[in-house]
Amino acid sequence: MVPRASILALLIFVLIPPITTARDHHGFRGTLTRIHQLAPGKHSEAVRRDSRRIDFLSYTSTVVVAATNPSASAQGVVKTGGGAYHMNLSMGTPPLTFPVIVDTGSSLIWTQCAPCTKCFPQPTPLFQPSSSSTFSKLPCDSSFCQSLPDSIRKCNATGCIYDYHYGIGYTAGYLATETLSVGEKSSFRNVTFGCSTENGGPMDNTSGIVGLGRRSLSLVSQLGVGRFSYCLSSDPAGSSPIMFGSVANVTGTNVQSTPLVENPVAPGASYYYVNLTGITVGATDLPITSSTFGFASDGTGGTIVDSGATMTYLAEAGYAMVKEAFLSQMGNQTRVNDERIGLDVCFTSNGGGDVPVPRLVLRFAGAEYAVPRKGYFDAAAVDKQGRVVVECLMVLPPKGNISLSIIGNMMQMDKHVLYDLDGRRFSFAPADCAKV
Numbered sequence: 001m002v003p004r005a006s007i008l009a010l011l012i013f014v015l016i017p018p019i020t021t022a023r024d025h026h027g028f029r030g031t032l033t034r035i036h037q038l039a040p041g042k043h044s045e046a047v048r049r050d051s052r053r054i055d056f057l058s059y060t061s062t063v064v065v066a067a068t069n070p071s072a073s074a075q076g077v078v079k080t081g082g083g084a085y086h087m088n089l090s091m092g093t094p095p096l097t098f099p100v101i102v103d104t105g106s107s108l109i110w111t112q113c114a115p116c117t118k119c120f121p122q123p124t125p126l127f128q129p130s131s132s133s134t135f136s137k138l139p140c141d142s143s144f145c146q147s148l149p150d151s152i153r154k155c156n157a158t159g160c161i162y163d164y165h166y167g168i169g170y171t172a173g174y175l176a177t178e179t180l181s182v183g184e185k186s187s188f189r190n191v192t193f194g195c196s197t198e199n200g201g202p203m204d205n206t207s208g209i210v211g212l213g214r215r216s217l218s219l220v221s222q223l224g225v226g227r228f229s230y231c232l233s234s235d236p237a238g239s240s241p242i243m244f245g246s247v248a249n250v251t252g253t254n255v256q257s258t259p260l261v262e263n264p265v266a267p268g269a270s271y272y273y274v275n276l277t278g279i280t281v282g283a284t285d286l287p288i289t290s291s292t293f294g295f296a297s298d299g300t301g302g303t304i305v306d307s308g309a310t311m312t313y314l315a316e317a318g319y320a321m322v323k324e325a326f327l328s329q330m331g332n333q334t335r336v337n338d339e340r341i342g343l344d345v346c347f348t349s350n351g352g353g354d355v356p357v358p359r360l361v362l363r364f365a366g367a368e369y370a371v372p373r374k375g376y377f378d379a380a381a382v383d384k385q386g387r388v389v390v391e392c393l394m395v396l397p398p399k400g401n402i403s404l405s406i407i408g409n410m411m412q413m414d415k416h417v418l419y420d421l422d423g424r425r426f427s428f429a430p431a432d433c434a435k436v
């Protein structure tokens, strides 16, 4: 017999969303939705969105590296939205539900707040601080406010103001605290977020961002969940679950793990850096050295896992090796050079979308990441009958002069991936996301 008290506890738990302080919480689930479907012909748009994001990432990685005080190094505060995924957050009392970009590359939760000086159009009403009984502005002397880099913190009598300019846009507002719900049953009191009142730049029809990065203001750090995992389905109709805390665990016989590493020049940076030590194309191990994807002495370079970029971007020298290996192993396949496609290594397909391609394996320290075909080679153009006529490699060199390598969300599809902050490792296993 289950004791009556625990049945009661269970009922309360099911019927009433418990409002908890995060640290004693057990774990919870949410659902991710891809904002832009990956349809043939849409890849050049995805690359354009990614390039705005890479502007941002390179901007913040410069700030990270430039910060003299590592504890004040940059957080991603804004995103222009790559080919990302969104999930719903509910904020305030009574709660307002809105979609936000899920971003492992930044560490602030933010949404647009009324009254707004300049806001981009969003799919839900603006958050109204004055209509929520649980809203408070965060004072400037709070540790979260002090954790913002000096270059963006502009404290004044209004409170903890941030004013953040980046490549093609900006966002400005103030930090505040609110009750926040994620998923269906999990509410948290006093979560710090950014109330943005002046914004430039597109946001992909969402109402903000939830930063899942490694710094103190991110959702995962504030809730103290210690780890999170997700599974991105390659099936547009399939579900892509995200799990936080104790329910986030990748299990089975095919699980592999690699350490999450720190940027030696900027420890405590927002990004999930992994140690990419090798790449195999077909049967060929490419001549990767520690300088190909590793950190340079000034802290540039490195390889991150990013939920917000669609494609994968490899630093120039590494990209050149991958491209050369594919071109030499694609045998007599006919190469297509068409700038409109927006991709570099493309081949004609006779309608089936089944151009034979060599396998692709990324080698991380201690782990092999075998990429499913759909994660690196896909239809990029179809004819009027919908038959695939061009297929391309979904890997590119970074746009602009940056050496950061980025493993984008396409390459993460059909795997259950775990960001274990407490254990400082990144784990993954092939998965059917519908069953995770």
Ligand SMILES: *[C@@H]1O[C@H](CO)[C@@H](O)[C@H](O)[C@H]1NC(C)=O
Pocket (backbone or CB within 6 Å): 031, 032, 033, 086, 087, 088, 097, 099
């Ligand atoms: C978010 O909430 C809206 C409105 O409640 C709902 O229609 C939508 O399906 C939700 N999206 C996700 C990803 O759960």
Ligand SMILES: *[C@@H]1O[C@H](CO)[C@@H](O)[C@H](O)[C@H]1NC(C)=O
Pocket (backbone or CB within 6 Å): 154, 156, 157, 158, 161
């Ligand atoms: C604080 O700074 C913000 C942004 O520059 C400005 O909108 C606001 O009026 C300032 N508040 C005060 C009290 O000066």
Ligand SMILES: *[C@@H]1O[C@H](CO)[C@@H](O)[C@H](O)[C@H]1NC(C)=O
Pocket (backbone or CB within 6 Å): 142, 143, 144, 177, 190, 192
């Ligand atoms: C909310 O959190 C902030 C920052 O951690 C803290 O300064 C403040 O005292 C908290 N307020 C409440 C009511 O718990």
Ligand SMILES: *[C@@H]1O[C@H](CO)[C@@H](O)[C@H](O)[C@H]1NC(C)=O
Pocket (backbone or CB within 6 Å): 123, 205
């Ligand atoms: C924005 O999202 C809403 C609901 O999430 C949808 O109804 C609307 O069509 C979208 N608008 C655009 C321009 O994508």
Ligand SMILES: *[C@@H]1O[C@H](CO)[C@@H](O)[C@H](O)[C@H]1NC(C)=O
Pocket (backbone or CB within 6 Å): 246, 249, 250, 251, 252
């Ligand atoms: C996660 O799963 C692994 C393998 O099944 C198990 O050894 C480990 O204890 C689990 N961790 C947690 C925290 O549940």
Ligand SMILES: *[C@@H]1O[C@H](CO)[C@@H](O)[C@H](O)[C@H]1NC(C)=O
Pocket (backbone or CB within 6 Å): 261, 262, 275, 277, 365
């Ligand atoms: C990456 O792995 C290589 C080989 O195991 C090791 O020499 C190197 O120090 C690692 N780099 C980092 C940043 O951990």
Ligand SMILES: *[C@@H]1O[C@H](CO)[C@@H](O)[C@H](O)[C@H]1NC(C)=O
Pocket (backbone or CB within 6 Å): 331, 332, 333
């Ligand atoms: C490519 O080469 C294979 C044998 O290596 C042959 O079967 C195939 O017909 C060739 N394809 C084309 C388009 O020439």
Ligand SMILES: *[C@@H]1O[C@H](CO)[C@@H](O)[C@H](O)[C@H]1NC(C)=O
Pocket (backbone or CB within 6 Å): 401
């Ligand atoms: C890229 O940046 C590096 C360091 O800032 C500089 O030395 C190099 O000349 C730049 N290359 C190009 C092509 O702009």
